[in-house]
Amino acid sequence: MVPELKSKIAIIGGGPAGCSCAYFLKQKGFSPAIFEKNSPLKTLLPTGGGRCNLAHFEFDIKELVQNYPRGEKFLYSVFSQFATAETIEFFENIGVKTYTQEDMRVFPVSDSAADVRRCMLNSISGIKINNENVISIKTCNGGFEVKTDKGAYFFEKIVLAIGGHSVFNIIKMLGHTIIPPHPALTALETKESFSNLSGVSIKSVKATFNKKILTGDILFTHKGISGPLVYKISSIMAKEKFPYEIIFDFVGDINFQNVLNNNSQKVVKNILSDFIPKSLAKHILLKAQINENLKGHQINGEIRDKIYRYLKNYPIEVMAPVKDGEVVTCGGVALDEVNPKTMESKIIKNLFFCGEILDIDGFCGGFNLQNCWSTAFVAAKGIEKSI
Numbered sequence: 144m145v146p147e148l149k150s151k152i153a154i155i156g157g158g159p160a161g162c163s164c165a166y167f168l169k170q171k172g173f174s175p176a177i178f179e180k181n182s183p184l185k186t187l188l189p190t191g192g193g194r195c196n197l198a199h200f201e202f203d204i205k206e207l208v209q210n211y212p213r214g215e216k217f218l219y220s221v222f223s224q225f226a227t228a229e230t231i232e233f234f235e236n237i238g239v240k241t242y243t244q245e246d247m248r249v250f251p252v253s254d255s256a257a258d259v260r261r262c263m264l265n266s267i268s269g270i271k272i273n274n275e276n277v278i279s280i281k282t283c284n285g286g287f288e289v290k291t292d293k294g295a296y297f298f299e300k301i302v303l304a305i306g307g308h309s310v311f312n313i314i315k316m317l318g319h320t321i322i323p324p325h326p327a328l329t330a331l332e333t334k335e336s337f338s339n340l341s342g343v344s345i346k347s348v349k350a351t352f353n354k355k356i357l358t359g360d361i362l363f364t365h366k367g368i369s370g371p372l373v374y375k376i377s378s379i380m381a382k383e384k385f386p387y388e389i390i391f392d393f394v395g396d397i398n399f400q401n402v403l404n405n406n407s408q409k410v411v412k413n414i415l416s417d418f419i420p421k422s423l424a425k426h427i428l429l430k431a432q433i434n435e436n437l438k439g440h441q442i443n444g445e446i447r448d449k450i451y452r453y454l455k456n457y458p459i460e461v462m463a464p465v466k467d468g469e470v471v472t473c474g475g476v477a478l479d480e481v482n483p484k485t486m487e488s489k490i491i492k493n494l495f496f497c498g499e500i501l502d503i504d505g506f507c508g509g510f511n512l513q514n515c516w517s518t519a520f521v522a523a524k525g526i527e528k529s530i
């Protein structure tokens with residue numbers, strides 16, 4: 144007997160998590176009110192470089208959860224209710240056909256985040272979206288008083304979906320613990336300047352940091368380093384102290400002496416350019432104080448070892464995340480205070496959470512939006528169950 148509760152549910156935050164939760168509630172016959180201080184789903188527009196990487200083509204939950212440096216255990220229970228297959232079906236149902244790239248990232252066929260936004264907004268047509276900034280939420284008379292910049296309202300149930308970039312006072316007022324937010328998935332500022340290499344990318348670089356080894360692609364920027372491998376490292380290291388060191392191996396397994404023997408008449412900057420971009424070759428030779436025009440046969444053992452050290456073990460001191468450049472934040476509502484089977488607060492009855500507001504964050508590849516869709520579905524189901 145659902146209708147009794149119509150409009151008695153407020154969703155605070157009209158981002159991907161809040162709007163998908165509204166859709167799942169609507170499917171169950173509810174008519175929640177959304178409170179959004181900006182335009183609804185505006186935060187979806189820049190995702191995937193404007194193409195919206197909405198999921199990752201991974202159907203094994205054990206594998207899927209490994210892409211979340213924070214939230215892995217919690218999400219196991221969430222994903223057992225709603226994961227990749229259900230996400231693709233959800234989007235099909237609202238008119239978004241998807242395809243999977245070679246790297247397993249799932250995109251809309253239109254390659255347009257704006258198109259996904261349009262379909263999502265259509266799917267929740269009829270649901271009231273209040274363009275209001277929520278300032279406080281207090282428990283009262285078995286429900287909640289929601290104060291905004293425009294008025295005060297009473298609701299019986301609340302879904303908090305204000306994202307990870309918000310001021311968390313509202314949640315603290317309700318008595319929940321907030322794990323301090325840190326930028327995750329960022330480019331990194333380095334002590335050494337690579338501005339002369341800005342825009343140069345290198346594939347399959349091996350990185351050693353904090354006793355971990357990862358391989359992937361990097362990009363030099365005017366402030367330091369970026370690219371998929373760097374984003375992953377920034378995510379794993381999000382809560383660590385700066386500065387920290389990353390050692391890059393640019394060349395993998397090569398027999399450098401053989402390379403020199405086979406190129407005895409070639410100048411060293413050109414020899415290195417067979418393995419790494421020429422600009423990086425010149426940078427390394429300058430750093431090692433070696434004449435870039437030495438020929439292969441002029442390179443003795445000492446010079447060879449000096450060059451090889453930089454090719455195999457290039458140390459980079461990371462000073463900070465690039466300011467305001469994060470894709471997601473780690474931190475947020477402490478997971479031990481939320482029931483992963485319903486997304487309901489363990490502290491306050493009838494209070495639910497979904498999306499990035501939680502202390503959950505994933506790597507690049509569709510994992511962060513997957514967290515939004517899945518926790519939104521479980522919250523909607525939790526609300527239905529709570530009646």
Ligand SMILES: Cc1cc2nc3c(=O)[nH]c(=O)nc-3n(C[C@H](O)[C@H](O)[C@H](O)COP(=O)(O)OP(=O)(O)OC[C@H]3O[C@@H](n4cnc5c(N)ncnc54)[C@H](O)[C@@H]3O)c2cc1C
Nearest residue numbers: 156158159160180186190191196277306498499509511512
């Ligand atoms: C550039 C960029 C690219 C990205 N690309 C991808 C990608 O391709 N794939 C992927 O999986 N993830 C991607 N992400 C991450 C993904 O966008 C986020 O994880 C996701 O948007 C989180 O959704 P959310 O609804 O939880 O929070 P948000 O998107 O932050 O939405 C929260 C909403 O709540 C509103 N709000 C906040 N406080 C209040 C308040 N007090 N009152 C009223 N309204 C309020 C905000 O205005 C906002 O609209 C990307 C992020 C960025 C920045």
